[in-house]
Amino acid sequence: MSKTTVSANQAESAMASHADAIGHGNSPAAWTCVIVMLVGALVASIAFVIASTPIFIGGIAVMVIGLIVGWAMRKAGYGVGGSKLQNNGH
Template identity: 65%
Template sequence: MSKAPASASKSAPAPAVHIGVDHSQELGHGNSPAAWTCVIVMLVGALIAAIAFVIANTPIFIAGACVMVLGLILGFIMRKAGYGVEGSKLKSSGH
């Protein structure tokens, strides 16, 4: 065992230096109708799959997984249709 007191702290490591990272552009948070639709549909699918898992019902579990995949596809289609971040349908609405 060490004889050092419990309150003694070790020196903090040096802060990490990020070389080559451009922080001048705002990344955003994906706040768009396509992203929200994708997330909400996938959450519903996850809820269905979780309930089916608890009640041990394989067909409903698979249906919940299919709903999650459908949400991913729906979000992709909406993004391509112009409802994604900086999409053509959102330019005039101020999103």
């Protein structure tokens, strides 16, 4: 174990401050991804309770589709800082 000490200033500079923007993914791509995945989780949960394997697998597939839709929307410019969301003065 190291015997070196860290001063309070060094520790504070190493940590992110609360003023730093951490980017919570507040974008159409993120919201669409989450909503589609929530629907898939709901379908899979109901299928689990009623013991229906095909519907459960369908719910899991909807969740995977949600990930793909979110990724595609981000690539299309609807993610955080995307080209479709920037204000161009109009």
